Each structure stands twice: as structure tokens, then as C-alpha cells.
Amino acid sequence: MSGQAVLTGIHFINGDEACCEGALAAGCRFFAGYPITPATEIAEGMSRRLPEVGGIYIQMEDELAAMAAVLGGSWGGAKAMTSTSGPGFSLMMENIGLGACTETPCVVCNVQRAGPSTGLPTLVGQADMMQARWGSHGDYEIIAISPSSPQEMFDFTIKAFNLAEQYRVPVMIMADEVVGHMTERVLIPPAKGIKIVNRKKPSISPKKYMPYKPDSDYVTPMANFGDGYHMHVTGLTHDERGYPVMDSATQEQMISRLVKKIRNNAEKIIDYDAYHIENADVVVVAYGISARSAKRAVMDARENGIKAGFIKLNTVWPFPEKLFNELAGNVKAMIMAEINMGQMVLELERCAAGQCLVRLVSHAGGAIIKPRSILEAIQATLKESS
Amino acid sequence: MKYWRDPLDLGAIQVSKGRVIIIEGRCKGCEFCVTYCPRNVIQMSKAFNIKGYHFPEVVDESMCVNCHFCESLCPEFAIFSVAIPEKN
Amino acid sequence: MSAQRRKKKTSQPHPQDELLRTDRLPHIWCPGCGIGTAFSCVITAIKKSEIPLDDIAMVSGIGCTGRMAGYIKLDSFHTTHGRAIPFATGLKLAHPEGSVIVTSGDGDLLAIGGNHFIHAARRNIDLTVICVNNFNYGMTGGQQAPSTPFGAKTTTSPIGSPEQPFNFCALAAACGAVYVARWTALHIRRLTVSITEAMKKPGFSFVEILSPCPTSFGRRNRIRNPLELVQFYHERSVIRNNIDPQEAALDFNNNLVVGKFVDTERPTFLDSYRLINRRELGDWPALEPKVPIPDKQVSG
Numbered sequence: 001m002s003g004q005a006v007l008t009g010i011h012f013i014n015g016d017e018a019c020c021e022g023a024l025a026a027g028c029r030f031f032a033g034y035p036i037t038p039a040t041e042i043a044e045g046m047s048r049r050l051p052e053v054g055g056i057y058i059q060m061e062d063e064l065a066a067m068a069a070v071l072g073g074s075w076g077g078a079k080a081m082t083s084t085s086g087p088g089f090s091l092m093m094e095n096i097g098l099g100a101c102t103e104t105p106c107v108v109c110n111v112q113r114a115g116p117s118t119g120l121p122t123l124v125g126q127a128d129m130m131q132a133r134w135g136s137h138g139d140y141e142i143i144a145i146s147p148s149s150p151q152e153m154f155d156f157t158i159k160a161f162n163l164a165e166q167y168r169v170p171v172m173i174m175a176d177e178v179v180g181h182m183t184e185r186v187l188i189p190p191a192k193g194i195k196i197v198n199r200k201k202p203s204i205s206p207k208k209y210m211p212y213k214p215d216s217d218y219v220t221p222m223a224n225f226g227d228g229y230h231m232h233v234t235g236l237t238h239d240e241r242g243y244p245v246m247d248s249a250t251q252e253q254m255i256s257r258l259v260k261k262i263r264n265n266a267e268k269i270i271d272y273d274a275y276h277i278e279n280a281d282v283v284v285v286a287y288g289i290s291a292r293s294a295k296r297a298v299m300d301a302r303e304n305g306i307k308a309g310f311i312k313l314n315t316v317w318p319f320p321e322k323l324f325n326e327l328a329g330n331v332k333a334m335i336m337a338e339i340n341m342g343q344m345v346l347e348l349e350r351c352a353a354g355q356c357l358v359r360l361v362s363h364a365g366g367a368i369i370k371p372r373s374i375l376e377a378i379q380a381t382l383k384e385s386s
Numbered sequence: 387m388k389y390w391r392d393p394l395d396l397g398a399i400q401v402s403k404g405r406v407i408i409i410e411g412r413c414k415g416c417e418f419c420v421t422y423c424p425r426n427v428i429q430m431s432k433a434f435n436i437k438g439y440h441f442p443e444v445v446d447e448s449m450c451v452n453c454h455f456c457e458s459l460c461p462e463f464a465i466f467s468v469a470i471p472e473k474n
Numbered sequence: 475m476s477a478q479r480r481k482k483k484t485s486q487p488h489p490q491d492e493l494l495r496t497d498r499l500p501h502i503w504c505p506g507c508g509i510g511t512a513f514s515c516v517i518t519a520i521k522k523s524e525i526p527l528d529d530i531a532m533v534s535g536i537g538c539t540g541r542m543a544g545y546i547k548l549d550s551f552h553t554t555h556g557r558a559i560p561f562a563t564g565l566k567l568a569h570p571e572g573s574v575i576v577t578s579g580d581g582d583l584l585a586i587g588g589n590h591f592i593h594a595a596r597r598n599i600d601l602t603v604i605c606v607n608n609f610n611y612g613m614t615g616g617q618q619a620p621s622t623p624f625g626a627k628t629t630t631s632p633i634g635s636p637e638q639p640f641n642f643c644a645l646a647a648a649c650g651a652v653y654v655a656r657w658t659a660l661h662i663r664r665l666t667v668s669i670t671e672a673m674k675k676p677g678f679s680f681v682e683i684l685s686p687c688p689t690s691f692g693r694r695n696r697i698r699n700p701l702e703l704v705q706f707y708h709e710r711s712v713i714r715n716n717i718d719p720q721e722a723a724l725d726f727n728n729n730l731v732v733g734k735f736v737d738t739e740r741p742t743f744l745d746s747y748r749l750i751n752r753r754e755l756g757d758w759p760a761l762e763p764k765v766p767i768p769d770k771q772v773s774g
Contacts, residue, residue, distance in 0.1 A: 032560075051751035056567045058743075068560035068561040068563075069564035244544060414504075418701070
């Protein structure tokens with residue numbers, strides 16, 4: 001161990017590199033990955049940085065293996081992560097499901113490019129948002145966050161690890177190609193100033209330990225391999241002992257807890273930034289790189305005398321239902337700006353429940369949304385609503 | 387035990403003695419133990435266990451030399467042998 | 475037999491019970507299946523290895539053999555289909571003090587998981603990989619597997635398999651496994667010794683167990699009786715230790731070659747990772763010969 005984990009100071013680095021530094025600052029000591037544009041710089045950074053701090057980097061044979069190794073690494077006691085983009089994210093889905101089912105804390109950073117299939121490997125997209133939520137088969141809940149700058153790549157990666165450890169769930173960082181490759185000023189605070197959350201460990205004796213018996217927050221204390229708890233961990237439907245039980249009652253018990261663990265803690269998990277929403281007629285909602293275009297457009301609209309507001313989603317899953325349900329009653333319209341043919345706008349529509357107009361500004365990928373497109377959408381939507 | 391000639395130290399050798407213990411409820415009746423017992427200590431019982439399988443029973447415990455072969459071979463963890471301490 | 479006598483007989487626990495989740499017995503394996511015997515040998519080997527039990531983990535994938543992890547009273551992980559080896563790779567690398575055993579069937583390990591198998595062997599990840607080969611996918615009712623002998627019937631090769639099977643041991647050796655052995659489920663003593671040796675061996679060790687699947691494989695191939703099937707494998711087996719596993723292809727008409735084929739040394743992934751990252755080996759191609767490297771690679 002020769003290197004420092006927390007490179008306190010001001011740096012001029014790209015989003016992918018900021019993600020690496022965030023991971024190391026959060027305590028990540030295991031990375032298994034597979035190179036893919038535009039996330040390769042994260043793997044490259046980790047391969048250089050992890051050995052410096054006594055961690056392990058391994059490049060697996062594919063993303064199926066990468067995700068499986070991340071889960072193994074987490075059960076081995078390490079804070080573990082991987083990074084990928086569209087095609088690799090698809091391959092990881094199987095084991096993301098295993099991670100959700102076995103409640104394995106881990107972080108997956110998806111630097112989104114335009115799809116489907118190989119799509120536009122070097123150009124931006126935001127079309128994996130629903131895949132992040134629903135990509136693996138079966139019912140589960142997930143946490144996903146979306147950074148919009150290299151600074152947020154650093155900050156949100158720490159946040160992702162903290163959420164993963166606190167709620168024992170795979171957490172997705174839904175970045176995008178522009179944020180990943182954009183180079184900006186990144187401030188890394190002193191290690192003491194960084195809040196770190198570690199997984200809850202069992203305090204009772206191994207004989208009494210029930211690996212899936214939850215505390216009041218629906219989260220169960222986690223024993224690692226080697227702690228002497230001799231737990232069984234399975235992707236089959238399991239009871240509180242961790243034993244597979246093939247019946248609908250156990251399925252109900254397990255799934256409802258996996259879901260409640262996130263839904264009932266949603267208010268604690270959800271994070272967003274709001275600008276001028278108090279007296280707004282129209283509110284623009286965006287996340288990731290699109291949030292930066294949206295903010296510009298809202299500022300321009302304000303200069304033109306339009307009462308526009310803006311919400312930047314920092315956590316995208318769980319979706320802030322309550323916020324938008326209440327907001328929809330106070331505004332004329334809400335506009336979602338995203339680089340896909342309409343994904344998170346469906347959530348916005350669901351939460352608005354017909355109380356206000358909901359419109360989409362989008363395109364299919366390959367470039368960011370221009371602030372002018374959003375401004376035009378604001379003007380058009382206001383006209384439509386009056 | 388029969389030998390083609392008596393070993394010179396026959397009198398000094400103590401052949402270990404074992405007792406076969408059968409956990410009938412675990413047995414699924416594959417007959418591996420009965421077939422491969424080198425000393426024919428056990429045979430299949432005519433009775434059924436709780437799962438409806440025939441299980442092994444001891445025919446002649448005095449034959450058992452505590453070799454543990456049945457114990458290692460049994461796929462069901464249903465049979466094992468323990469040493470009987472020598473009397474002298 | 476009287477009820478009284480039966481009661482007396484069950485009072486003592488089975489010697490393997492200390493490592494079994496006895497509250498989950500009986501296990502799911504069919505009567506006459508060899509997996510139970512293989513499992514028993516694994517437990518005996520674990521005890522013989524004298525590795526502290528807290529430091530041993532079992533990782534499995536999906537399938538009949540995959541269920542082993544659910545019955546062993548150790549840290550045990552039942553993962554997704556084919557992904558036991560990469561999961562175990564992560565587990566081992568994050569907790570290098572631990573000893574990780576992968577138990578997996580032929581389909582799980584070498585069809586869906588084939589890519590992971592060859593790369594873990596190439597990297598020489600320190601795992602003990604135990605493959606129970608029953609020549610078909612037993613759990614789903616007997617479909618064709620990468621091990622199904624040419625011409626054998628399965629539910630997805632109803633007339634006979636038109637494919638040539640793998641020789642798993644040759645594949646493992648070719649990919650760089652440091653320990654390779656094959657036994658039938660009846661070779662319990664030799665099998666147990668091999669598993670113990672494999673556990674103690676640093677690096678990727680592979681033990682293949684030819685195991686009867688009377689319910690699915692035997693039934694469709696005219697050897698329905700478990701005893702006949704286990705005897706069929708055993709009688710045709712010929713022990714040839716230390717031969718090139720390329721010569722140990724399974725020939726059901728003549729010999730099923732078993733034995734310990736490979737027992738060698740090679741730096742593990744972690745050994746090399748540490749040395750390289752401490753910059754103790756210098757730069758390629760003139761690496762310091764601190765880690766044994768084949769001559770060919772050095773001379774270029």
C-alpha cells in the first residue's frame with residue numbers, strides 16, 4: 001500500500017476518473033470489469049489505482065463474469081463495483097437480479113451510450129433508465145442515481161456505495177457518455193470530511209444468526225465469508241434462515257421485504273435539487289447531462305419572464321412519487337428532458353395523475369439536448385396549457 | 387476370515403470390530419451399501435421406512451470390521467459404523 | 475424389526491452431520507444418484523484437509539450438483555447458472571485467506587459456464603473445482619449436455635446425440651489447471667484423497683467425478699437400475715495416473731480412463747498480481763525470473 005485512497009485537493013479530471021476516485025474514497029477495494037466504451041476509463045483507472053491502496057482489480061472474460069465476481073467480492077467482505085455501458089449492462093442483468101435477491105451491496109456504474117445493440121458506442125444516450133429498474137427478471141427494487149458532472153461522478157459514487165451498504169442492494173450509477181468523458185474541476189475533500197456508511201454486521205452468536213431476518217428498517221445484518229456465521233446464500237426464494245423454500249407464502253414474505261426495504265425508506269433515499277419551483281407555472285425535470293441543458297433553458301426562460309422551475313433528479317430510482325404528485329397540483333405543466341424516446345417521462349405522467357400537462361423533450365441519442373430545444377418546449381407547453 | 391495360508395503374526399493381529407448404525411428415515415433404498423459391503427454385514431429389509439423405501443438392516447454384526455465403506459458410499463448419510471472397543 | 479430397536483439405532487448422529495444442514499435433509503437427489511456419494515467424499519476431504527472450517531466456502535451454480543451448497547453447514551453460496559466460478563473468483567480474491575470450493579455439474583460448469591472455466595484455469599485462480607459429471611442435465615429432466623456421449627439418448631437428443639462431448643480433464647489441463655483428476659463415484663477413497671489434495675493445492679484444481687444419473691440418463695440409455703449404472707462406470711474404469719489427459723477421452727465401449735493426470739505448480743493469479751504490482755518483476759519481455767515462466771515465453 002503505497003498510494004493514498006483519498007486524493008484530497010482540486011483536480012482537473014474527467015467523469016470516469018472522478019468515479020474511480022469516488023469509489024476509492026468510499027472504501028471500494030474490489031473491481032471486476034470488462035472494457036467497454038465509454039466506461040473503459042473507469043476500469044483503466046481502477047487497474048492503476050486499486051493496487052496502490054491494497055485492493056484487487058481483475059478484468060474478467062465478460063460482463064456476466066464481472067457482475068458475478070463483484071457479488072463474490074462483496075460477500076468476501078470488500079466494497080465492490082464494476083462499470084459498463086449498454087451491451088455490458090444487458091449481460092449484467094442476470095447477476096444484478098442475484099444481487100437483489102441475495103441482498104448483496106455493490107455498485108454498478110453504467111456510462112450510458114446510445115442503443116439498442118451496439119448502437120453509438122462513442123456517443124451519448126440515456127435510454128437504459130427503465131432497464132436499470134426492470135432489467136432483471138422478477139420483482140425487486142433497486143436504487144439508481146444519476147450524476148451530471150465529474151464532481152457529481154465523485155460525490156455520487158460515494159453516495160452509491162453508502163446506499164448499497166446501508167440497504168444491502170445493488171446501486172446503479174446511471175451516468176452517460178458526456179458526463180463520463182467531460183473534464184472539469186473536481187474537488188476532493190479531506191478523508192475526514194467524507195461520510196462513509198458500512199454494512200450492518202450481526203451482533204448475535206452464529207448459532208442464533210438468521211441471515212435474512214430483518215431489523216425494523218427491513219435490512220438484515222450481513223455476515224461476510226470467514227466471519228464464522230456459516231450462512232447459506234441462495235438465489236432461490238428463501239426464508240429468514242436463508243434456506244430455499246418453494247412456496248408462495250415464502251415468496252410473498254421475501255419479495256415484499258425486498259420491495260419495502262426500498263419503498264418504505266424511499267423518503268430517506270430520494271435526493272433532488274429544486275430551483276424556483278415555488279411559484280412556477282412550468283417545471284422542467286431532468287437528470288444526468290440533460291439536467292445541465294435543462295437548467296440553462298430554465299434560466300433563459302426566467303429571463304424571458306416565464307415562470308419556469310427546474311428539478312434535477314439525483315436519485316432516479318426510487319422515483320420521487322410524492323414530490324411530483326404534489327407538484328402536479330400546483331403547476332400548469334411538467335416537462336421531462338431526456339435522451340431517449342420517453343422513459344422517465346412515463347413515471348412523471350404516472351405521478352402527475354392528470355393534474356397537469358406532462359410533455360417530453362427528447363431525441364434518440366448521439367448528442368445532448370440543446371437548451372434551445374427545451375426552451376422552445378417550455379414556450380410551446382405553456383401555450384398549450386393556457 | 388479365510389487366508390490361502392495363515393499369516394505368521396495371525397495371533398498378534400487384532401481385527402477391528404465395528405457396529406453398523408442405520409438412520410432408516412434417511413434411506414432411499416439405493417442398495418449401494420448392501421452391494422458393496424465387503425463383509426456382507428447388511429441386507430435389504432422387507433420393511434418400509436417413512437418415505438416408502440426399503441432400507442438396509444444388519445444381518446451379522448460380528449462380521450463388521452468397521453471399514454466405514456458403507457458410510458463413505460451412502461449418498462443419503464443414512465448409514466455409518468462405529469468401533470467396538472476391544473475387550474482385553 | 476421391533477420399534478424399540480429402531481429407536482435405539484437412530485439415537486447417534488451420523489459422523490458427517492456436523493457439516494450438514496441436517497434440518498434440510500432428506501436432500502433432493504434421486505435414489506441411486508452419485509451426487510450424494512460425491513458430497514460425502516467432499517465433506518470427508520474437508521475434514522481431512524484440516525483447514526479451519528470458518529475459512530472454507532462452497533460456491534455452486536444451478537443444477538442437481540449445485541444444490542450441494544445448500545446442504546453444507548459452511549459459508550455457502552448458491553449462485554446463478556454457470557456463474558459459480560466467477561462468483562468464487564470474487565469471493566476468493568476479496569478474502570484470500572479463505573479456501574473456496576466450487577461444486578458444479580457438467581452442464582453448469584462447461585456449457586453455460588465454459589468460458590469462465592477456461593479463464594479461471596488460465597489465470598490460475600486458487601479454487602478447487604469439483605465437477606459431478608452425470609452426462610446430462612439431470613434437474614430439468616435429462617437434456618443433452620456438453621458431456622453427453624456421442625449417440626446417447628436424452629430428451630433433446632431422442633434418437634441419439636449427434637455431438638461429440640468434451641474431455642473436461644484435457645480442457646482443464648490445456649487451460650493451465652495445476653491439478654486434474656478424474657474418478658467415478660465408486661472410487662471413494664481415491665476420490666477423497668484427490669479432493670483433499672486439490673484443496674491443499676494453491677491454484678486452479680479440477681476433480682471430475684463420473685456419477686450415475688439413473689433417473690434421467692440411465693433410464694433413456696437402457697441402464698435404468700442405479701446399481702447397474704454405477705457398476706457400469708466402475709467396471710469400465712481403468713486407472714492410469716499421470717498420463718496426458720488428452721489420451722483420457724471417455725470411451726464407453728472400451729475404457730473409462732480415470733486417475734490423477736496433472737499435479738504441478740504455477741504461480742496463482744494473486745501471487746503474480748502482488749509481485750507485478752510491487753514492481754518486483756521488471757518490465758516485459760525481460761521479466762525477472764522470480765515467478766517460474768515457461769521457457770518459450772522468455773525467449774520470445
